[in-house]
Amino acid sequence: MPNPFNQNIIDEFRAHHGRMSGHFEGARLVLLTTTGARTGTPHTTPVGCLADGGERILVIASAGGSPRHPDWYRNLLARPEATVESGVFTYRARAEVLTGEERDRAFARAVEADPGWQAYQEKAGGRVIPVVALHRIAQGGPPEIAADSPGEAMRLVHDMFRRELALIRKETAAGDGAMLGAQLRVNCLTLCAGLHNHHTGEGTALFPFLAGRHPHLAPVLERLEREHVRIADLVEQLRRVVSGERADPAAARAEVDRLTAALEAHLAYEEEQLLPVLGG
Structure with a gap:
């Protein structure tokens, strides 16, 4: 059983599909369920x-700067x-502890995004804080979404994209450097990949x-397909802007704003037209 502090986070995370309030509002969190190294029982940690x-994310075993590795990390070493749980999707993952230069580059990226990670490292009493890559394990069939209907699943995925775009807009607005x-x-490129995968899935499965x-939805689906093409163009423009080592923050902000405006209009129209037949 998680401690009361963690349990409150877990309960809010699950109740609101990853949308948090208070200190964790806007934070990128997941719930990680590992198997106890000694007990063999499942343990969930935010x-x-x-x-x-x-197909991977990184998690950092900071333990708040403790000199001792967190239990979830020791569990992953054993199993x-x-x-x-991302708030929308639930999936199995294979854990890989990063080492050497790969670990150092990943940790430097984390510190660049949030200096608090460096503060934890300085508190850790000589312990090198591990960085763990979680590789999604491919499985057949549609992804597992905590939804009671296809319509609710669509709304949850859409809200996930809205939240991520809002975070990226906030991050690009806060950037004051030359690059x-x-x-x-990486956040921008991951968003680009997620949008591509989502729209590809709609075009090949949901829309047919x-x-x-x-049949009366034919004009709606044709419009949505055209919008997919337009959004794909905007995604590619954002990808080109952010892929260079000396990417310009002002150019990135402009492309993120253009993508946000087009995508928000697209999502609103899709929900208006399709939720009545999908439920949710």
Whole structure:
């Protein structure tokens, strides 16, 4: 059983699908369920995470700067698999402890995004704080979403994109350097990949299903497909802007704003037209 502080975070995280209030508002968190190294029982812990592109995220075993590794990290050393809850998706992941230069680069990105990680390292009494990559384990079928209907699942995924865009806009607005931060570049590229995957899934599965069941939606689906093409163009422009080592923050802000405006309009229209037939 988690301590009362962690349990309150877990309860709020699950109740609001990852949307947090108070001190953790806007934080990138996941719930990590590991298997006890000694007991073999499951243990769930809220941990901060970093996007890392592709099919993995990074979690940092800071333990608040304790000189002792957190229990969840020791559990992963014994059994390097875990369940990850993102607030929307739940999936199994394989854990890999990063070492050497790869660990150092990842930790430097974390510090760049939040200097609090460096403060934890300085408190840790000589313990080098580990960075763990969690690789999503591929599985057949649709992703597991904590939703009671296809419509609710759509709304939750849309809200996830809205939150991430809001965070990225806040981060780009706060940047005052001549170059875009390394972690912010990864956040943008991860968002780009997520949007591409989501729209590809809609185009190949959801929209054909709806077309067969609800022929009157044909004009709506055609418009949504056209908007997918437009958003894909904006995603590619953002990708080009942030991919360079000397990415310009002002250019990134402009592209994020353009993508946000187009995507928010698209999501609102899709929900207006499709939620009545999908439920939720």
